[in-house]
Amino acid sequence: MPHTIYNDLKDSDNKIKKTKILQALESEDLNVTFSDALDNEMVLNMGPQHPATHGVLRLLVSLDGETVKKCIPELGYLHRGYEKLAESCSYHEFIPHTDRLDYLQPIANNVAYALAVEKLIHLDIPERAKYIRVIVSELGRIQSHLLSVGALFMDMGATTPFLWAIREREKILDIYDMVAGARFTTSYTRIGGVAQDFSAESVSAIKAFIKQFPKYLQEIRDLMERNKVFIVRSEGIGYLSKEDTIALGVTGPVLRAVGVDRDLRKDEPYLVYPDLNFEIPTYSDGDSLARYYVRAEEMVQSTRIIEQCLDKFPDGPIYADAAKKVLPRKEQVYTKMEELIHDFMLINFGVNPPLGESYMAVEASKGELGFYIISDGSGHPFRLKIRSPSFCNLQSVPAMIKECLISDTIVILGSLDPVMGEADK
């Protein structure tokens, strides 16, 4: 206890004997005296450049000794104004921008945005494209959870599981490279379908990945789940009650860690999720450990989903049959007149959805990712609101961090898993 050491320093007159190190620190320029240093509350600035915040999050923390009394998160260091930018982009042009929202699973954002626009223009896509989208978004979920879990371990000082998780994640990025032509900024979906079909090579790569992944995931879990340091540092840390979690609008694994089985894949089904057999893992403890367990179980469920998708994988087109809405294939643009005209009109004037509004949300790895689009009938959105899960989840940080130790803030942020690209939009 720091206070007992401090008391020993007091002499008979109850004055403080300054240790030599404090004397050395005092100088004429410095306007601080150290006589009551340990009695005072202190304000600490964490971030925006801090490795544990996983981005450019800034936390202002007021401390009493090592205990956090109050915490104010400060956002906006990565604000690029995507909602404003969307108002001058055509619907197709905005797809690459969605990569930069949650940059840990860009492909799931592409899927969410494409679904939102398709809902607005009432377009149904072919079965094969739906299966492809499910497979890539579940790969994205595994990828994002792997990094989240691995980084949580590394924040606690365990490097090995982080490297193992990154090794698995690298395999998914290689699959993306094969499927979409880019490892990170995939821009894979198009309105009415996906950019390219799966090749036989990429299907076998996904099959190979799915076959070996559960074994390696179990290896990572074996290493950590019986590790005393990990359990002591995460059990009961960052507790948030069920009522508070719901009141603060938190979604995703953090909400499922308090026992609410809210998952939009089941509750507001989209794509082919109703045909697939999977479970929603929930835990009721509401602490960082429970959040870790939810993510670990979700990776297992995602593997199951991809397995079923590959079994049922139908043949057929990957583009909807709607020439006025869907970009034609490039080889047809160069050879056929009709397609050339459609390509010209779609690129220059856009999709032109009917007048109206639409909201579509998907279950991304962080929570509910939604797009509220208002169309005025022209080629670009009148207003596009991104409901980003990280922004809404970050609102719960002050409630979680209160009365924790300063070292626990790192674990709590890791267990919440915010991505600042998405939180700052």
Place this chain on the structure above:
Amino acid sequence: MTEERLKLIMSKIKIFDVEYDDVNGTPRITPHTDNVLEVCEVLKEYPEISFDMLVDAVSVDRFTKNQRFEVIYNLYSNKYKDRLFIRVKLDSRIPEMHTLSVIWKSANWYEREAYDMMGIKFINHPDLRRVYMPEEFEHFPLRKDFPLMGISGSIPLPNK
């Protein structure tokens, strides 16, 4: 949302004289600006309705002469697994409304974002600061009269 449930909700809030429309399949109600709080209280507190979660708030600048601004709240019920939008139409000159953070705590940040981006003022809000833009920024960037390229000089550059 099932038909019966929608009927039940509408019968509970009938006294407030709300408008009804739907957003591509999801019901949306528009109460008068004066009794938004009462309507929201009914929607949250009645156990048969039980919209316990506020998921999002969308601020809109319609750029019309009257009732230029709107806030569309996105409600979700964890018990019945469905969604409802509440639209609040606001005055063009002085866009302000009472905060909903007294009913749903999560409205705190959503309304801060709406204030930051659209300049909508929320009365009795616990902490109405800008979320994204710097504190000294004077404009509201998502308004339709704010140019895409920004206003030069609105953000002072650091001295060399």
